Amino acid sequence: MYHKGVxxxxxxxxxxxxxxxxxxxxxxxxxxxxxNEILINDTINMLNYAISANPNxxxxxxxxxxxxxxxxxxxxxxxAYDEAIRLxxxxxxxxxxxxxxxxxxxxxxxxxxxxxxxxxx
Numbered sequence: 103m104y105h106k107g108v109x110x111x112x113x114x115x116x117x118x119x120x121x122x123x124x125x126x127x128x129x130x131x132x133x134x135x136x137x138n139e140i141l142i143n144d145t146i147n148m149l150n151y152a153i154s155a156n157p158n159x160x161x162x163x164x165x166x167x168x169x170x171x172x173x174x175x176x177x178x179x180x181x182a183y184d185e186a187i188r189l190x191x192x193x194x195x196x197x198x199x200x201x202x203x204x205x206x207x208x209x210x211x212x213x214x215x216x217x218x219x220x221x222x223x
Contacts, residue, residue: 145169160190
């Protein structure tokens with residue numbers, strides 16, 4: 103049933119895919135993690151495409167950082183956030199997202215530095 107959901111998703115039939123995947127999750131909970139991973143990978147691929155089309159798309163860089171963080175790719179997430187900061191240094195949400203990555207991994211000093219940079223005039 104899970105594979106049917108993936109096939110529907112690949113065909114662009116998102117509503118049907120979600121319904122089938124939800125049913126498969128109800129039958130077997132470990133599929134939820136697999137489905138989540140597929141969606142995150144597809145999201146990153148779409149964001150990479152958006153960034154290649156417009157490297158100055160701050161939102162795409164932030165969303166890519168968020169997706170990479172969810173995958174546990176912390177260094178890559180920081181790089182994506184750094185690019186978003188380079189493009190829009192006054193966007194406080196990206197500064198806090200970057201600090202959150204550091205905080206989540208016990209890097210208090212790095213997080214503090216990011217917070218200080220974010221609040222600098």
